[in-house]
Amino acid sequence: MNSRKVILITGASSGIGKTTALDLIKAGHVVYGAARRIDKMLDLTEAGGHALEMDVTKGESVDRGVDEIIAAEGGIDVLINNAGFAVYGAVEDISLQEARRQYDVNLFGLARVTKAVLPHMRRARSGRVINISSMGGRMYTPLGAWYHSTKYALEGWSDCLRLELKQFNIDVVIIEPGAVRTEFLDVMYQPMIDASADGPYRKLTHKLAAASKDAFTKSWSSSAPSVISKVIGKATMARRPKKRYTAGKMAKTMIFIRQFVGASVFDKIIMSQLK
Numbered sequence: 001m002n003s004r005k006v007i008l009i010t011g012a013s014s015g016i017g018k019t020t021a022l023d024l025i026k027a028g029h030v031v032y033g034a035a036r037r038i039d040k041m042l043d044l045t046e047a048g049g050h051a052l053e054m055d056v057t058k059g060e061s062v063d064r065g066v067d068e069i070i071a072a073e074g075g076i077d078v079l080i081n082n083a084g085f086a087v088y089g090a091v092e093d094i095s096l097q098e099a100r101r102q103y104d105v106n107l108f109g110l111a112r113v114t115k116a117v118l119p120h121m122r123r124a125r126s127g128r129v130i131n132i133s134s135m136g137g138r139m140y141t142p143l144g145a146w147y148h149s150t151k152y153a154l155e156g157w158s159d160c161l162r163l164e165l166k167q168f169n170i171d172v173v174i175i176e177p178g179a180v181r182t183e184f185l186d187v188m189y190q191p192m193i194d195a196s197a198d199g200p201y202r203k204l205t206h207k208l209a210a211a212s213k214d215a216f217t218k219s220w221s222s223s224a225p226s227v228i229s230k231v232i233g234k235a236t237m238a239r240r241p242k243k244r245y246t247a248g249k250m251a252k253t254m255i256f257i258r259q260f261v262g263a264s265v266f267d268k269i270i271m272s273q274l275k
Helices: 015-026 038-046 059-073 096-124 145-168 184-196 202-217 225-237 251-260 263-272
Strands: 006-010 030-035 050-053 078-081 127-132 170-177 244-247
Touching: 006 015, 006 059, 006 096, 015 030, 015 038, 015 225, 030 038, 030 059, 038 050, 050 059, 059 096, 078 096, 078 225, 096 127, 096 145, 096 170, 127 145, 127 225, 145 170, 170 225, 170 251, 184 202, 225 244, 244 251, 251 263
Parallel strands: 006 030, 006 078, 030 050, 078 127, 127 170, 170 244
Antiparallel strands: none
């Protein structure tokens, strides 16, 4: 792969996506940041990048954005699928409409963008797809069934895609962040409270809400977005990238524990943190 790449990154209006886009621009790449909130990406254009208004749940929006990049640059070297959010609350309390929205962004939206980019990568017989999963794709917590299941699905989807695309010299890489100080908490916290704080799952909801605030706001228990950006940069430039990169507070530890202990023991470990 050339040292200067044309990169499309979704979810670039905040958090990991924005930090990564700015770091990649600084490194000299041609970066297109995509998000629904184009007004939140003015700093990308000021830094020398490009901002695309894109809703990953809408085919026309995705196609228009990809076509714009192809017309301007002739191809896309790296796709970073970062757009996503978390729906938290008891399974009994979350509507199926909300659950479908979770899947439409975290899995089907990601797939929609990937499918739009792949024909161009295949023709070039070169490319890299970097999917931002989570440590939540390898472990679990209560009240996170819909979110965790999208990340579990993304892990398997990415593994299958990697095998399919090997023949075209296209890499598929999974990034598994741990606890990171982003808008993640803001997006998941209040809807979880609204959904489950006053019903039969109220005790568990308040315990998880308190634990989440500690995990995602304190410097000792969470990482800055730059930690993940550095790993994404490494995955972007590596000649032979790893299939998975795990980074950020708690990620390696929690995945290691889940891998080597049974479900009963892991259940006790998770619930012991909710006091």
